Amino acid sequence: MSLSDVSKSLPDLSISIGGLTLPSPLIIASGLWPHDASFWQEPYSAGVGAICSKGLTRRPRTGNSGIRIWETPSGVLNSIGLQNRGVEVFVKEELPHLAKSGIPVIVNLAVESLEETIESLVLLKSVVKDIAAVELNVSCPNVDCGGMAWGMSADGVSSVLGVARKVWEGELWVKLTPQAFDLPAVGRAAEDGGADALVVSNTWLGMAIDVETKKPVFDRIFAGLSGPAVFPLALRCLYEVAGSVSIPVIGCGGVCSDEDVLAMLLVGAAAVEIGSMLMHDLKCISNIHESLTKRMVLWGVGSVADIIGKGRGDRF
Amino acid sequence: MQCSRGLEREGFLIDKAFLGGGVYSLRFETQELLPAILPGQFFMVGPHRWKSDPFLLRPFAVVDGSENGVEFLMKVVGRGTKDIVSCERGTSFRLRGPLGNGVFTATRGRSLALVAGGIGVAPLLCAWKFHSDVISSFVFGVSNRDWAGVADWASSKVSGLTVASDDGSLGCKGTAPDVLKKEGDFIDEIWACGPVPMLKAVYETFGGKSLIMASLESRMGCGIGGCHSCTVKTQRGMLKVCHDGPVFDLSEVFLDELI
Ligand SMILES: Cc1cc2nc3c(=O)[nH]c(=O)nc-3n(C[C@H](O)[C@H](O)[C@H](O)COP(=O)(O)OP(=O)(O)OC[C@H]3O[C@@H](n4cnc5c(N)ncnc54)[C@H](O)[C@@H]3O)c2cc1C
Numbered sequence: 235m236s237l238s239d240v241s242k243s244l245p246d247l248s249i250s251i252g253g254l255t256l257p258s259p260l261i262i263a264s265g266l267w268p269h270d271a272s273f274w275q276e277p278y279s280a281g282v283g284a285i286c287s288k289g290l291t292r293r294p295r296t297g298n299s300g301i302r303i304w305e306t307p308s309g310v311l312n313s314i315g316l317q318n319r320g321v322e323v324f325v326k327e328e329l330p331h332l333a334k335s336g337i338p339v340i341v342n343l344a345v346e347s348l349e350e351t352i353e354s355l356v357l358l359k360s361v362v363k364d365i366a367a368v369e370l371n372v373s374c375p376n377v378d379c380g381g382m383a384w385g386m387s388a389d390g391v392s393s394v395l396g397v398a399r400k401v402w403e404g405e406l407w408v409k410l411t412p413q414a415f416d417l418p419a420v421g422r423a424a425e426d427g428g429a430d431a432l433v434v435s436n437t438w439l440g441m442a443i444d445v446e447t448k449k450p451v452f453d454r455i456f457a458g459l460s461g462p463a464v465f466p467l468a469l470r471c472l473y474e475v476a477g478s479v480s481i482p483v484i485g486c487g488g489v490c491s492d493e494d495v496l497a498m499l500l501v502g503a504a505a506v507e508i509g510s511m512l513m514h515d516l517k518c519i520s521n522i523h524e525s526l527t528k529r530m531v532l533w534g535v536g537s538v539a540d541i542i543g544k545g546r547g548d549r550f
Numbered sequence: 551m552q553c554s555r556g557l558e559r560e561g562f563l564i565d566k567a568f569l570g571g572g573v574y575s576l577r578f579e580t581q582e583l584l585p586a587i588l589p590g591q592f593f594m595v596g597p598h599r600w601k602s603d604p605f606l607l608r609p610f611a612v613v614d615g616s617e618n619g620v621e622f623l624m625k626v627v628g629r630g631t632k633d634i635v636s637c638e639r640g641t642s643f644r645l646r647g648p649l650g651n652g653v654f655t656a657t658r659g660r661s662l663a664l665v666a667g668g669i670g671v672a673p674l675l676c677a678w679k680f681h682s683d684v685i686s687s688f689v690f691g692v693s694n695r696d697w698a699g700v701a702d703w704a705s706s707k708v709s710g711l712t713v714a715s716d717d718g719s720l721g722c723k724g725t726a727p728d729v730l731k732k733e734g735d736f737i738d739e740i741w742a743c744g745p746v747p748m749l750k751a752v753y754e755t756f757g758g759k760s761l762i763m764a765s766l767e768s769r770m771g772c773g774i775g776g777c778h779s780c781t782v783k784t785q786r787g788m789l790k791v792c793h794d795g796p797v798f799d800l801s802e803v804f805l806d807e808l809i
């Protein structure tokens with residue numbers, strides 16, 4: 235069936251996350267897309283609900299030395315180390331161009347210290363009209379100061395939200411790490427701390443050895459695993475967290491197809507973030523959007539909201 | 551030329567020739583028109599049959615391009631290149647490109663020499679096509695006779711190509727930078743591509759006297775400047791090979807940190 239055949243009864247793919255409405259449930263995950271406005275337009279923008287910025291820090295970071303990416307079976311390990319130009323440059327030089335695209339901008343803010351997080355949020359407040367939401371990244375596995383350490387426990391997340399929620403009145407998402415021992419408890423702490431939504435999740439800690447050199451591939455030894463290989467793991471985490479909180483949960487990890495999107499929606503995702511698949515196909519989002527639309531028509535489903543949480547089954 | 555479909559294109563393998571030494575020449579045809587390709591630019595390449603494993607497309611320098619076609623030289627080194635060269639004619643491919651903003655650009659009135667090591671000859675063949683009128687010499691260094699087929703193929707495209715081999719079994723004996731040194735006196739500018747040890751040798755021999763522009767390699771994810779996977783350390787900070795390069799002024803690059 236071609237899209238023109240079904241255009242009469244196109245389903246509604248818009249979704250709401252807290253106080254935010256997005257035109258599509260497909261969000262570009264942090265760290266994959268250039269802060270270059272020429273990529274924030276057709277043909278890349280088709281089907282995109284929002285774009286997350288690269289993880290930003292208060293001050294510029296040069297990122298990690300050595301190899302930064304390594305292909306694994308159906309996935310990639312990365313050790314970028316939050317290379318970014320800092321919140322100030324982002325606010326002054328990049329955001330104005332990106333906001334003009336009309337695509338909702340989600341600012342991924344990497345939590346280092348609490349002081350720097352407050353300073354960054356104050357800077358972002360001056361441009362709040364251009365920001366759809368702040369996604370607090372308490373889950374980067376590739377840095378020493380802060381990063382994932384904050385997201386490992388309910389206490390860590392509570393302290394971050396304790397300061398962030400006081401400064402930032404806009405939509406506030408928290409991106410969790412699957413390394414947390416008790417992910418549902420961390421999710422509940424974020425909800426109690428005032429998060430508007432959760433993102434489940436960031437990358438999985440892995441490693442690689444170069445057998446030729448007989449050494450670890452990455453200078454930091456461990457790196458973050460993403461891509462299709464992690465999808466079942468991410469789906470399970472999403473299932474658990476969505477069953478434990480009442481705020482919206484955004485699924486993330488290994489999404490490659492409309493089937494993956496539907497699986498995440500069915501277990502309770504309010505939307506999904508797509509990262510690594512964009513390295514495989516820059517236009518995967520528009521393709522997924524098209525096949526998702528077709529599938530919803532076939533199913534006779536009028537809106538994404540009608541699918542969310544409808545496939546959780548019973549778990550004893 | 552802005553393409554309405556962006557950089558993600560479909561192409562079909564139309565010709566494949568084995569040149570020896572594990573190297574193939576591959577030609578692709580695209581259905582849509584390609585923008586003008588500049589020497590040094592590259593494509594991220596992978597057959598459509600790669601769904602999730604292999605997952606990443608592989609970067610290859612353009613040897614020659616036309617309105618609806620592009621040619622690469624590919625050396626088989628691992629699972630991706632092995633699979634690509636096993637594809638039959640007619641196989642459909644993802645061809646993301648042309649990519650790269652740092653390219654080889656000639657300045658009139660300056661003497662210019664090209665020095666290639668092994669498969670690094672690929673982007674320099676493209677540079678030759680564009681700028682043969684201002685290039686005084688082109689030295690192609692290889693390890694040994696295994697490269698005879700590639701050297702013949704390259705010689706058929708480049709008049710006056712000097713071939714050099716480490717063991718003297720093909721062309722003159724010596725490394726490419728040594729042979730270039732013997733060939734010319736003062737050279738204003740050198741364009742180089744090859745393994746890191748060769749780039750270092752070029753820099754040691756000519757650095758400070760000639761401007762050396764080199765096409766660098768790095769592991770890539772996106773190819774468009776989004777993922778920060780492909781950076782190299784330079785005097786101007788960590789720059790992306792895919793976006794700021796792949797051609798860099800070698801005096802700006804921390805050569806000891808190249809992987
Ligand atoms: C800008 C640029 C231009 C290039 N041009 C050419 C060319 O014209 N001809 C040619 O034969 N090769 C070229 N290369 C190198 C080529 O990309 C690699 O040989 C190829 O990616 C290896 O893939 P594989 O799956 O066979 O190897 P594997 O080792 O199995 O690959 C595993 C992963 O590592 C990456 N990788 C491995 N070696 C390299 C490398 N040297 N550079 C970058 N990534 C690497 C692969 O892309 C893949 O993601 C170029 C690289 C770059 C960055």
Ligand SMILES: Cc1cc2nc3c(=O)[nH]c(=O)nc-3n(C[C@H](O)[C@H](O)[C@H](O)COP(=O)(O)O)c2cc1C
Binds near residue numbers: 288310374489508
């Ligand atoms: C190269 C790369 C860079 C990333 N950078 C960031 C980042 O800066 N901030 C962040 O929160 N997540 C970052 N991530 C994680 C992704 O946003 C995403 O959560 C993860 O990769 C899982 O989703 P995927 O399997 O769809 O990629 C990065 C991932 C990759 C592969």
Ligand code: FES
Binds near residue numbers: 777780781791
């Ligand atoms: S490969 Fe993604 S930034 Fe260069």
